[in-house]
Amino acid sequence: FQVSGLWVLMSGLILFGLFGAGGLSYDTLMGVNPCPMALVIRACYLVFFAYLVMGSAQFIRGGGVSRILFWIGWILAFGFAAFGSSAEIIQDDVCPIVQTAGLNIPMCYISLALCIAIAGLYVIVQHRPSR
Secondary structure: OOOOHHHHHHHHHHHHHHHHHHHHHHHHHOOOOOOOEEOOEEHHHHHHHHHHHHHHHOOOOOHHHHHHHHHHHHHHHHHHHHHHHHHHHHHOOOOOEEEEOOEEEEHHHHHHHHHHHHHHHHHHHHHOOOO
16 A cells, blocks of 8 residues: 555544544443444444444555445444434434533534545545556
8 A cells, every 4th residue: 555645644534533433432331421322232333343444444455355345434434423413413412422622512423524534535545646
């Protein structure tokens, strides 16, 4: 794989999502600020797995497998973020909250923004001519 500034930025965003979902997963395991259920498993565990798959795909050689893994992880993370954000707007108080700078921000909004940025960067990085 080729390392560029955009690749580093994209990988940093994936790591940010991974640590956010990982922290929430840990809190859920400890009984603090639990995330909602997705059928029989907590949504944050699936989102953590999705970011882990996206991140792992960055280090796999062989474009086809790497791209498939990335998009599987991305679709899963984006799907939960989009669904959670929609539910948060319609129902309110669905997603776990991050309290920062006096603001209460639902984590699904942050994940949705991350997923959009990550996908945009991924498409740019994949379509850049190699040097």
